Amino acid sequence: MTVQVRPALEAILMVIDEPATPVDLATALDVPEPQVLDALHALRDEYANPDNPRGFELREVGGGWRVYSSPLFADAVGAFVVEGQSARLSQAALETLAVVAYRQPATRGQVSQIRGVNVDSVMKTLLNRGLVTEVGEVGGAVQYGTTTEFLERIGLGSLDDLPALAPYLPDLDDVDEAN
Structure with missing residues (x-):
């Protein structure tokens, strides 16, 4: 079975809570690391498109990759988090x-x-x-x-x-x- 690398990466990146290395991602998908790196760069660039702003971005941090909320929407995220304080x-x-x-x-x-x-x-x-x-x-x-x-x-x-x-x-x- 051929894996669709980009959507599979998106699915993995949505559930991780710490950055994942390209090697770990390639191993999980059973594809070559360069293919994973190409897909990660393409996703990062797609998410960063200023003509189609997203509420999230893909960042490489500490040798791994992870989805983060976009700084463009920091006020909205901050308001949500502060509002959620009453639920503590x-x-x-x-x-x-x-x-x-x-x-x-x-x-x-x-x-x-x-x-x-x-x-x-x-x-x-x-x-x-x-x-x-x-x-x-x-x-x-x-x-x-x-x-x-x-x-x-x-x-x-x-x-x-x-x-x-x-x-x-x-x-x-x-x-x-x-x-």
Whole structure:
């Protein structure tokens, strides 16, 4: 099967988050490196055409190639990013999420006792954002754990990749549900 180099490169360049070397791209496409370099230069020039401005550009950075947003639209990107700041989690939500992540499965009561405040509304926020989910029940209380979305958002492959912080949190067995 003959690969269409330019569209295949575009597809790869859209999903990478770090610059890819021409050698890596050529290997992935099973084509000669000079063919990949020719295609990269052609794409870069096509995207840079002032008669047909694009919101992105292809740059060679540090020996690799990657798609970046165009400086021509920096104001629009900046406005979007600033607007998105309101979607960030509050300090209370981050603390609650950390307790659940390190001590899951955990009930609201256990998390509330560890944090020293009621976490009902914060847990609803985390549930709505898909960062925690119900994973069981103990003594009539719902237990919560983190989701795959949580792992993806913080860039971890599994909970085993969490930094060593757990020794600073009390064991859930030591937390009294009554409080």
